[in-house]
Amino acid sequence: MKIAVTGANSNVGINFLTEISSNESIQITAGVRSKSAIKLLPESSNIHPTVIDYNDSASLEKGIEGVDCVVHLAGILIEGKHTKYQQANVDATAAVVAAVKTHNLAHLIFISVIGADQNSKNEYFRSKGLAEKAIQDSNLSASILRTPILLGPNTAGGSSLINTARPEKTKLLGGGYYKMRPLDIDDLNTAIINCAEKSLPGCKTYELVGPEAISYRDLVSRVASMQGHAVKIGTIPIGVTKLMAKLTSFIKDGGFTPAVIDVITQDEEVAQNADVELGLNLTSLETTLKKLLEQ
Ligand SMILES: NC(=O)c1ccc[n+]([C@@H]2O[C@H](COP(=O)([O-])OP(=O)(O)OC[C@H]3O[C@@H](n4cnc5c(N)ncnc54)[C@H](OP(=O)(O)O)[C@@H]3O)[C@@H](O)[C@H]2O)c1
Secondary structure: EEEEOOOOOHHHHHHHHHHHHHOOOEEEEEEEEEEEEEEOOOOOOOOEEEEEOOOOOOOOOOOOOOOOEEEEEOOOOOOOOOOOOHHHHHHHHHHHHHHHHHHOEEEEEEEOOOOOOOOOOOOHHHHHHHHHHHHOOOOEEEEEEOOOOOOOOOOOOHHHHHHHHOOEEEEEHHHHEEEEEEEEEHHHHHHHHHHHHHHOOOEEEEEEEOOOOEHHHHHHHHHHHHHOOOOOOEEEOOHHHHHHHHHHHHOOOOEEOOOHHHOOOOOOOOOOOOOOOOOOOOOHHHHHHHHHHHH
């Protein structure tokens, strides 16, 4: 099987490529936006880096030529001065959809987020919802995987969790009472491969979360305890933080915005977990945390 991965240098991409690197039956075209990003990719005989430009359909079409399936990972949560949700989440997805259609590929896999909604007031959730809509409207064979916070080597969520739990005193937004369903990144990798191998017709949206619901507060306490100490948790008021974020993100034209704060403090709830439908035996949270601490 031949798979093209967009945003191959993303944290999710590097984890996926590392997993695949030992599986010679899968050949990967690893799409990145710059030559410098190629250096970040794991080196393996079955990983073939390529530079793609989402604003140039010819470059994108060439990048995915000859593959069976595209795994579209490019996308952002934190906007920068030069990278906004519209370009990174919406326009890039539309460009990938067009390229997949041109080559009539067997399947497209898109990593979305729990809470994605084209009508959301939250700019991030709305952009992911609009990206989903572009795929749904395309009539392509596609799998949309809505995921929660991902935990694994070098994931932003994993690094932040370990750093937050390290001191004996810490402060969390709103006291950290929001509910999380952390997903082991290895489980996401398996889900992606299963979707690629099946390449079912039509477009299906899956909500895939981890096996255990836990407040962020309890998660931090658990990691601290696994590190061999207790942690005293205080509260950072969400309203004040959002006001400050509004000001600083306006000055910097990006970064930590009120929208990002709403995303990270949302309850990650789903009506039905797609783990069984996706053929997964989910990793327990305990195992995921042990792996995270051993890295
Ligand atoms: N991490 C999580 O917990 C989590 C949870 C739910 C969903 N997801 C989704 O999973 C995917 C990967 O997440 P991640 O955290 O691994 O991402 P990441 O490490 O932040 O990497 C972002 C990727 O998007 C690319 N990108 C940025 N601006 C772009 C633009 N304008 N056009 C095209 N590509 C652009 C980046 O390329 P450059 O390096 O060239 O800028 C990079 O490859 C994203 O779609 C994200 O929404 C992640």
